[in-house]
Amino acid sequence: MKNNRVKNITPYLFLIVPLILYLIWVIGPMIYTFYLSLTKWDGLSAPTFVGLRNYERLFRDPVFFISLKNNVKWILSFITIPVTLGLGLAIALNHSIPGAKFFKASFYSPLVLSLVVCGLIWSWMYHPAGGLINSFLRGIGLGSLAKGWLSDENLVMWAIILVAIWRQAGYVMVLYLAGLQGVDPQLIDASKVDGCNSWQTFRNVIFPLLTPVTVIVIVISIIDSLRAFDLVSVMTRGGPYNSSSVLANFMYIEAFNNYKMGYSAAISVIIFLISAVFIFIYLWRIMQDEMEY
Amino acid sequence: MDNTTKKFFSSPWRSLGFFLMVLITMIWLLPFATALLTSVRTNDDILEQGFIAIPHEWTLGNFRTAWERGGLSRYLPNSFYITIPALLGTLLLSSLSAYALARFQFRGNRLLFFLYVGGTMLPFQVLMLPVFRLTDALGLYDKQLGLIIFHTAFQLGFCTFLLRNYMRTVPGEILEAARIDGCKEFRIWWQIMMPLTLPAIAALATLEFTWIFNDYLWSIVLLRTDALKPVTAGLATLQGQYVMDWTVIVAGALIATIPTVLLFIFLQRYFIEGLTLGATK
Structure with missing residues (x-):
């Protein structure tokens, strides 16, 4: 009897320290943000309750809509280009190509760099006068194509997204390579026997089997797009004229440069609400796996 | 050929x-x-x-300019002072919670598990202002300790998730045998479960090291004093100082990547394992 009771509280003893830490520093703050978004707060004095005023202002703020639109661009690029590229590379490198190891390492090497470092190196490559890209264009006689990649309002967002894609493709490739390990080679052989060509085998056998990976990759890509901050902060701070502003950067500037923390909290709540849909899809996927146990 | x-x-x-x-x-x-x-x-x-x-x-x-006058000789050690304690803390604590979730049936097990998993996907922005306020209230603002505690707590979600799934694959008989021999649960966790979990911990450690080391957002939110900043935030300062001299900025950026690049070269296998463990089971 006594032994049973000891066993009943054992898991809680293991959980108590990490769980308290997690509740105080992660779950609690998440909930508290909702409250802060209903207040006026400069970061020093106590927040004062103002109801939905921050949201009313937010929906009239043009910078909010520019940022939102840029996040949508980011998401759309992220769920198409790196995913296709990563999948293609994974399929190609899953075969025994000479040097496959080197190729793989090359593609995921950007992942070990911090986004700050990526942002700095690419800022230099984009540099209007001395940068590699413009120098190259001038060198091959296409000087007219040389641009101020980070100072042109129409180009800057794409220039930053390209850096993010450069870093992301290798990650997607790694995930698909792991997924391909789980594809039974007999199924592929069987489809070949049935007369499928390579494309048909991919389309009808391999790709459907990779669906779980694809779901995870897309969810991760969307969440990563929504929390994108470092590259924009290092490369442009959202400029010129907010043309490369994204929600995370907009939120940071409102909080720590303009000391409008209540307003900033409202932006973060919007980021959260958009993410919540995808976090839910992710949890639902994990739950399906759980049911298999 | x-x-x-x-x-x-x-x-x-x-x-x-x-x-x-x-x-x-x-x-x-x-x-x-x-x-x-x-x-x-x-x-x-x-x-x-x-x-x-x-x-x-x-x-x-x-390289010399970036290291000496650019301050990397300060920023780079700071990165280690922040990353190493946070890494050890989160691995130790998450293996405790993972053990509880993987090996015990109790009310709320599922719920806690989803709380941890969901937290891994949280946009950092949602936590930013409350965490800023909390560190301030606790007197931890502009101290490396505040940053260490936050990283430890935030990474618990991902680590618990991975370790819990890994611990579930350990055959129950081994633990049962120890239990019958009169081993206390805490000793089973430390002396039997931990050694068996080492491959997963190694993979997780390389990945988490890279993540915490490369963090930029939290170090600019929770630290203000330049002398305390890790190398990511330090590089941003360097960029402001040497606006016109890209050779120094780029040299600084290269110095900043040395630790994670070395880690990647020597522990590549674990790094990749960690990445895939997270997204596919």
Whole structure:
């Protein structure tokens, strides 16, 4: 009897320290943000309750809509280009190509760099006068194509997204390579026997089997797009004229440069609400796996 | 060329594919090459001759400038002071909670598990202002300890998730045997479960090291004093200081990558394992 009771509280003893830490520093703050978004707060004095005023202002703020639109661009690029590229590379490198190891390492090497470092190196490559890209264009006689990649309002967002894609493709490739390990080679052989060509085998056998990976990759890509901050902060701070502003950067500037923390909290709540849909899809996927146990 | 290689290149399509792969890889590595070439040139040389040119002189002076006057000699150790304790803390604590979730049936087990998993996907922005306020209230604002505690707590979600799934694959008989021998639960966790979980912990450790080491957002939110900043935030300061001198900025960026690049070279397998463990089971 006594032994049973000891066993009943054992898991809680293991959980108590990490769980308290997690509740105080992660779950609690998440909930508290909702409250802060209903207040006026400069970061020093106590927040004062103002109801939905921050949201009313937010929906009239043009910078909010520019940022939102840029996040949508980011998401759309992220769920198409790196995913296709990563999948293609994974399929190609899953075969025994000479040097496959080197190729793989090359593609995921950007992942070990911090986004700050990526942002700095690419800022230099984009540099209007001395940068590699413009120098190259001038060198091959296409000087007219040389641009101020980070100072042109129409180009800057794409220039930053390209850096993010450069870093992301290798990650997607790694995930698909792991997924391909789980594809039974007999199924592929069987489809070949049935007369499928390579494309048909991919389309009808391999790709459907990779669906779980694809779901995870897309969810991760969307969440990563929504929390994108470092590259924009290092490369442009959202400029010129907010043309490369994204929600995370907009939120940071409102909080720590303009000391409008209540307003900033409202932006973060919007980021959260958009993410919540995808976090839910992710949890639902994990739950399906759980049911298999 | 050995036989398999010869066979591979006997098909023209495959040869073409291989050529394409080489081309893409070269483009992919271009930023690295650019950075390396920039860091050993002088700013004047680049301004004078343009980027694509044979430099008149080679120099390691940019690295020295970034290290000494640019402050990397301070920022880089700071990164370790922050990363190592946070890494150890989160691995230790998450293995405790993972053990509870993996090995015990109790009310709320599922719920807690989803709380941890959901937290891994949380946009950092949702936590930013409350965490800023909390560190301030606890007197931890502008102290490395505040940053360490936050990283430890935030990474608990991901680590618990992974370790819990891994611990579930350990056969129950081993633990049962120890239990019958009168082993206390805490000793079973430390002496039996932990050693068995080492492969997962190794994978997780390399990945988490990279993540915490590369963090930028939290270090600028929770630290203000320049002398306390890790290398990511330090590089942003350096960028402001040397606006016109990209050779120094790029040299600084290269110094900042040395730790994670070394880790990647020596522990690549674990790094990749960690990445895939998270997304696919």
